[in-house]
Amino acid sequence: MPSKAKYNPTDDTPATTGGQESSEQAHAAAAQARATAYAKANPDRAAREIDALIAERNGYVSRGRADRLALVDEQIRLRGGTPPDGN
Numbered sequence: 554m555p556s557k558a559k560y561n562p563t564d565d566t567p568a569t570t571g572g573q574e575s576s577e578q579a580h581a582a583a584a585q586a587r588a589t590a591y592a593k594a595n596p597d598r599a600a601r602e603i604d605a606l607i608a609e610r611n612g613y614v615s616r617g618r619a620d621r622l623a624l625v626d627e628q629i630r631l632r633g634g635t636p637p638d639g640n
Contacts (some may be wrong), residue, residue: 584631585631588631588632588633589633591632592632592633593633599632599633599634602632603632603633606625606628606629606632606634607629607634607636607637609625610625610626610629610636610637611637613625
């Protein structure tokens with residue numbers, strides 16, 4: 554009978570698929586999956602959040618805060634929306 558691997562709390566081996574994915578990429582992928590599932594389960598709330606993020610984005614555009622646009626655009630995409638064109 555084959556032996557089962559035992560849990561080793563001192564094992565430094567990264568817990569990623571195939572060792573190719575960084576922890577940041579895995580975290581981003583997991584966040585995307587959670588946000589997509591949440592948006593599907595709560596479409597009204599997701600739509601309100603997207604509307605609020607677009608309003609926030611418009612404020613950054615009017616004040617010339619290009620540094621914040623990418624962050625807000627990412628949040629809009631995570632909720633299943635499409636950021637408006639224009640900076």
